[in-house]
Amino acid sequence: MAIKILSVDDSRTIRLIVGKTFRPYDVQIIEAANGEEGLVKAAQEKPDLIILDVTMPVMDGVTMLTKLKEDPNLKAIPVIMLTAESGRENVLQIARLGVRDYLVKPFKEDQLIEKAGRIVTLEKKVAA
Amino acid sequence: MNDGANYQELSRRYGFAPKLESASRLTALVARQDADVDEITKVINKDASLRARLLRVANPNAENESEYGIETVEDALMRNGVGCVLVLAMSTPLAQALVKTFQTMLGSKLESIDPNAATPLNGEHLLGTIGFSGKVVGHVYLRMSLGSGRSIAAGILGLKPEEVENNTEVCDVAGELLNIMTGNFKSNLCDAGLDCKLTPPDVKPTTDFSTPREPGSSVEHMAFRAGDLTLYVDVTANPWND
Numbered sequence: 076m077a078i079k080i081l082s083v084d085d086s087r088t089i090r091l092i093v094g095k096t097f098r099p100y101d102v103q104i105i106e107a108a109n110g111e112e113g114l115v116k117a118a119q120e121k122p123d124l125i126i127l128d129v130t131m132p133v134m135d136g137v138t139m140l141t142k143l144k145e146d147p148n149l150k151a152i153p154v155i156m157l158t159a160e161s162g163r164e165n166v167l168q169i170a171r172l173g174v175r176d177y178l179v180k181p182f183k184e185d186q187l188i189e190k191a192g193r194i195v196t197l198e199k200k201v202a203a
Numbered sequence: 204m205n206d207g208a209n210y211q212e213l214s215r216r217y218g219f220a221p222k223l224e225s226a227s228r229l230t231a232l233v234a235r236q237d238a239d240v241d242e243i244t245k246v247i248n249k250d251a252s253l254r255a256r257l258l259r260v261a262n263p264n265a266e267n268e269s270e271y272g273i274e275t276v277e278d279a280l281m282r283n284g285v286g287c288v289l290v291l292a293m294s295t296p297l298a299q300a301l302v303k304t305f306q307t308m309l310g311s312k313l314e315s316i317d318p319n320a321a322t323p324l325n326g327e328h329l330l331g332t333i334g335f336s337g338k339v340v341g342h343v344y345l346r347m348s349l350g351s352g353r354s355i356a357a358g359i360l361g362l363k364p365e366e367v368e369n370n371t372e373v374c375d376v377a378g379e380l381l382n383i384m385t386g387n388f389k390s391n392l393c394d395a396g397l398d399c400k401l402t403p404p405d406v407k408p409t410t411d412f413s414t415p416r417e418p419g420s421s422v423e424h425m426a427f428r429a430g431d432l433t434l435y436v437d438v439t440a441n442p443w444n445d
Contacts, residue, residue, distance in 0.1 A: 087372075
């Protein structure tokens with residue numbers, strides 16, 4: 076069964092890049108454009124991994140992460156932060172909330188695969 | 204373990220690139236209300252590129268060095284205040300992030316060029332703006348030709364330029380470029396105690412070439428080139444908005 080990855084980012088560009096990055100693998104990408112949508116999709120889809128931006132309209136990534144970790148049904152879902160912000164306060168706060176990894180933009184697709192591959196088993200798609 | 208040591212440990216664990224020492228140091232120096240001008244002067248005088256940029260910022264109407272009315276770092280700081288140094292401290296990580304974005308996401312080498320020597324844009328072009336507010340107030344403006352915007356969008360999305368469907372995609376990619384550039388310097392400002400918030404990027408085609416700036420703010424004009432692509436970046440900033 077395909078691994079489910081939820082990409083939460085207000086930038087369509089980043090969601091497209093995340094989708095392109097995992098295209099060679101047996102992965103189903105689910106998208107959300109802000110933290111509020113992200114929480115709804117996380118509850119509906121129970122993804123195996125969430126890739127989460129910090130600065131977003133409606134609900135930012137830190138708020139989404141806080142709510143995710145407060146929800147007994149969702150708190151075990153591993154999260155990788157994917158953000159341009161690596162300021163001390165942000166990083167410390169996010170680490171305290173509990174994330175599995177943190178990737179600073181700009182990023183290479185290989186880096187995202189490597190970090191995701193440490194958390195979930197990525198299998199290449201079998202050619203039809 | 205204190206926050207500083209914790210952060211170092213997390214930076215290692217997550218594989219963060221080291222921060223630019225000179226930019227972080229300058230930001231920290233300027234962030235103090237009682238900024239030590241001698242110390243700032245010393246840091247800038249040690250770095251030929253910073254010195255050249257400061258003098259360019261301090262002589263905004265000069266087209267080349269022979270037209271400079273302000274010729275020393277001491278003069279620049281005395282006449283313009285330390286706000287002009289803040290612009291430099293912010294522009295440095297911003298430029299680094301832009302160059303790194305081109306390298307990692309487009310595989311192309313972006314070089315900083317003299318903005319006075321860059322071929323000026325004509326007519327309609329793409330303008331992206333991000334504002335920041337808090338203890339520092341200002342804007343970052345990113346300009347490029349519509350063709351450059353399309354080429355960059357195609358490169359980042361892994362498409363051919365003709366496959367980029369519409370201007371929405373071009374604007375979204377330019378907005379993300381701005382996000383990446385400014386996220387980097389926002390981290391530097393916040394780490395120095397100059398907390399600020401960024402507005403969402405606003406990207407649109409325009410024929411307006413003005414660079415609006417807050418009263419008393421400093422501005423740095425920068426330009427970058429990669430092959431046929433030229434990008435123009437203006438940063439305006441005014442510290443201590445209490």
